[in-house]
Amino acid sequence: MGIRAIVYGVGRVNCIATRLMIEKGIEIVGAVNRSGTKIGKDLGELSGMSQLGVSVSDDPAHILSTPADIAVIAIYDDLQRMFPIYKQCLEAGVNVVTVGAHASYPWRLEPTLSQQLDDIARTHGVTISGSGNQDFFIVHLGALMSGVCHRIDRIVHRSLTDVNNFGSETAGIAYVGQSVDCFQTKANNQTPSVYTTFWDNIAAALELTVVDVVQTVEPIVTTTPRICRSLNRTIKPGFLIGIRQRLEVFTKENVRMTGENSLWVCDTEEEEYKDWEIMGEPSFKIRVTGLATGFTTASQCVNRIPHIIKAPPGYITIDKLPKLTYRQRLTI
Ligand SMILES: NC(=O)c1ccc[n+]([C@@H]2O[C@H](COP(=O)([O-])OP(=O)(O)OC[C@H]3O[C@@H](n4cnc5c(N)ncnc54)[C@H](OP(=O)(O)O)[C@@H]3O)[C@@H](O)[C@H]2O)c1
Missing domain, CATH: 3.40.50.720 (NAD(P)-binding Rossmann-like Domain)
Structure with a gap:
């Protein structure tokens, strides 16, 4: 039908x-x-x-x-x-x-x-x-990898996402074009990272209970003019092109989970990636590159x-x- x-x-x-x-x-x-x-x-x-x-x-x-x-x-x-x-x-x-x-x-x-x-x-x-992008690349890939393990001490997920693959809403989440002062004022009243709930999905898949998430966010400031296609303008030196967020996820079962998610307006040389590292028995890593994250957000959602x-x-x-x-x- x-x-x-x-x-x-x-x-x-x-x-x-x-x-x-x-x-x-x-x-x-x-x-x-x-x-x-x-x-x-x-x-x-x-x-x-x-x-x-x-x-x-x-x-x-x-x-x-x-x-x-x-x-x-x-x-x-x-x-x-x-x-x-x-x-x-x-x-x-x-x-x-x-x-x-x-x-x-x-x-x-x-x-x-x-x-x-x-x-x-x-x-x-x-x-x-x-x-969206979390579907295979975070939740299901992370959960599948865990199936190899006898014991997990820590799961680490690192990613670089190019804001240029998205629209103005995503550029806003990454504070693109804002001054450091403005970022610091807003960072004091920070809302939970957009990556937070993906860890809740993984915890649910692994039958773990999240007890706390500690979040830090670092401004990424450009030293040269950087074209932001999402906002259709050039970001001047001294202003933010994005952020790097770090999430420490604590579970009742003492399996630690760490997210290091970079979300900024990439330079032409920079390539988006998603890295996974599981530390335990055994310890191993996977890296996914060749991403076009605007497309993969839509394709996973549609599929x-x-x-x-x-x-x-x-x-x-x-x-x-x-x-x-x-x-x-x-x-x-
Ligand atoms: N899960 C994932 O993997 C993933 C990845 C990337 C982004 N996202 C999220 O997906 C969302 C969309 O991203 P995007 O890059 O497509 O952003 P975008 O290009 O800024 O698109 C947002 C659209 O929503 C419209 N809009 C805003 N408020 C509305 C309302 N109240 N009713 C109806 N339409 C409204 C906007 O209208 P105007 O044209 O008037 O602004 C715009 O067309 C963002 O929240 C973003 O963070 C999720």
């Missing part, structure tokens, strides 16, 4: 997702963005394709009244700002896949909102899940769609979903 999708948030990630869905046989029945210049434009043209006959609307209630199987959402990361949007989709009887990072495993950070979304989804017989539609109703995190595999066509 064919799949009908609504694109919610017509930014960098979802414009890639639009092409991937069309090429895999998914019908796009509506597109929503906040008010602005994209409203009334054709989704296909905004996504660099030919016209799809789907014009972008700023009226989600109207678009969600169209029969659809799933809303593909790429707007913000934090669950607090995303909650009303997820709620509205679920109440309309539409499944949700989102790349909003904190939706990947929201139970520890936002237990009340998570429970509410789980209840709403069950009431309306639909499923909500978070996917997940059939699993989410077929999953039982409720909040089902990716650690509970089947193995993510290539499919020639995406159907249910």
Whole structure:
């Protein structure tokens, strides 16, 4: 059976997702963005394709009244700002896949909102899940590697992600273009890292209990002008091109987990990577390169769609979903 999708948030990630869905046989029945210049434009043209006959609307209630199987959402990361949007989709009887990072495993950070979304989804017989780059590259790869081990003392994940692969929302998370003073003021009231909940997914997959996460963030300041395509401007020397975040994750079972995630506007010489290191018996490492993280965020999210539609109703995190595999066509 064919799949009908609504694109919610017509930014960098979802414009890639639009092409991937069309090429895999998914019908796009509506597109929503906040008010602005994209409203009334054709989704296909905004996504660099030919016209799809789907014009972008700023009226989600109207678009969600169209029969659809799933809303593909790429707007913000934090669950607090995303909650009303997820709620509205679920109440309309539409499944949700989102790349909003904190939706990947929201139970520890936002237990009340998570429970509410789980209840709403069950009431309306639909499923909500978070996917994106964390799906294979963090949660499932990390969990698979752990299967080799007899004992794990520490799991380390390091990554470099190029902000230029994303839109202005991601550039904002990395403080791109901001002064060190501005960064320091905001860093004093820091929200949890976008990488935090991925460790909750891994802990759930390994049946570990996260007891604490200690987060530090370091500003990365450029000494030469650096072009930021996400913001369509050049960052002057002395200003931030991004951040390096460090997460120390403590578990009840004394398996330590460490994240070192660099998120900045890369130079032409720099290559994105994802490194994994497990220390225990045995100790070993894996490095993934050749990434285009904007694309892989969208491709994993799109490839997940059939699993989410077929999953039982409720909040089902990716650690509970089947193995993510290539499919020639995406159907249910
Ligand atoms: N899980 C992952 O692997 C992963 C990886 C990278 C990024 N992300 C996250 O994915 C999200 C999207 O990233 P992106 O690079 O695509 O960002 P983006 O290009 O800035 O796109 C965001 C889109 O959402 C629209 N929008 C903002 N508020 C809205 C609202 N209330 N209702 C409807 N539309 C709204 C924006 O409209 P305007 O055009 O008016 O601004 C824009 O079109 C971010 O939260 C980012 O951090 C996740």
